[in-house]
Amino acid sequence: MLAVCAFLVSGLPRSLHGTGIVLVVALAVLDLVLVRATGGLAFAAGSALDEREIAVRNLAYRRGFRLLGAALVLAVAIWWVGNIVAFAITYPGPSSQVDSGVSGRFVVAILELVAMMPTLVIAWMEPALAVGRWASLGPPALAGSATVVVWLLTLALAPVQVASPSLNGGAGGVALTSRVGPCHQFVGGRIVGAGFGATVGTHVVVCWDGRRTYVVGAPGGSGTGQLVSSPMGEPTLTACGADSSGDFAVVSGPTCTTRISADGTLHYTFRARVSPLPFEMGAREVTMNLVVTRQGRVLEAF
């Protein structure tokens, strides 16, 4: 259980591609097994316990408090080291320019430690406890199923949140220049599932010359629509869906379409689907629009 928590807080790999829920279900089942093995002593009311059990419980909370403090400090250290390792692995490749806040996997690990630390202490220090066995696998299966149901409901019902550009994710949202006119990089993202789903994001460089507005910097001219080549041509400046990641859901089919209207206004649309289950079952579609006039005025931002 501690090993799983350490893996979750490390942030490695950068994205679990939707498999994070497997770890959460495993933790839920392990929790239930441990609670059962310790007789639920850590959560029992004092009036239901004898003197020895009360002493054991209080000792568990006393040691658990100190251990929780140490675990939280260690979790932050592991997260920090994980970030450095992830950066070293991906460098000089681009990193996400979208800030998705505190990751869901980190939250899961912290909540797991908070909820279960006294139980862990009891399970570690107590001799074999005389606790009855389960007649079937019902309770663990129920725990796992309940976890999955809560997760699916969160993904389906939680409102989609705006993810702001990352402060250290590169040149998001700053003005650029080119030989043909002023340009600006736009970064946009959405968080689906309140941190327990996936983050979809993209960044695009838009230039204008007073007659029309166009996208530049797309690698190899990828993406649909009227993409016009430009002297800039930096492959990392425009990347459709490059800022997407998902620990508990899969991001599929990011597409970016460009349409330049008769008055030279650029209409740039990003679409992606976030699916918690295989074959895009229960998927939610995310759409972001960017509209920029030929004078560089932003009519609609990500």
Added chain:
Amino acid sequence: MWLVAAVVALILLPAVFGIALGWFIAAYAALVLATATVLRQVNREPGSWLGRRWVRRALVVVLGADCLVLLFGGVWFSTAVLVPIVLLILLNIALGRATQRVATAPDATLDERQEELRNRAHLVSYRLLAIGLTLIVIIGVATPQTRWWLTHSLPLGFLGFLQLLFGLPAMVLAWIESDRLAPEGEQKVGDVWAAASLPLLGLTIATPFVLSLALTFLPVHTSPWMGPTRVDYLAASNSPVHCREFFTHASVGIGVEAEIPLHAWACWDGRHAYGASGMNRSDCMPTQSVFATVTTTRCTRTTSADGTLHFTYRAAVRPALLPFLVREMEVRLVIDRNGHVERFP
């Protein structure tokens, strides 16, 4: 002893610079050192003032407020951050004395009552910490605004979080333990240290806040100086131009204080007066602020129809510990076209 060493290190370092920055920091550092020394000498035996529940609960409340200031006060970007950090250390020393360090004492040194109390304190502390962490998680995923606030305040609140992590059992213990009374028949021995410690601790805590409040009603002090008139001749017209140097500081506050300068040259030729130097926007900069932030609210130079020069430099001063209070300071120079100073400063 390590706590005292930390206090000494924390206050000696700024005290060295305090001699250069202001006498207040050095004096406050001496007060903190004296308070820490006296607190360490307070009698641990039951009956001392630290054994009383209301004193211990007041300590817990002030500690909690100090943690909130570290988390929400926005003091991290000014020298004012020293005050809550020093208070944190002092209050922890006092809390340790007040609880006789039962929360961290080895099992063998405690009696049954103390052990039961300690265990109960840890149980309550764990539940409080769990509630706090759950709240932080909810804040982190609720809305983009709360997520942004959490991401940007986490580094700043880490010290407050560490205080709760390592000091919460002692705080709970101090809150729930009843008055520790001296055994019956025992003669109460006068404790000089105990008598001095409470006023000293109160003074140490209150001083920065009282001085911050005083900033709002103390008078503004100025020290104007005007140089002699100097006559120059313009090469183009060969007509005389008179110029004069003006120098002043406007300062307010004691200990928590701020100062804005004016150093300018004004000239006149009988038709109009004008600013030769020192009256531009870039010249309106505060020279010094201690535990306060200074914001320029007005820096204008105008010449009226009759040729009179008007220069105004106005600033708003806010104490770092009480940023909702504000005090305005102003320096003005009005000089007519014949060099007559109508107002300065």
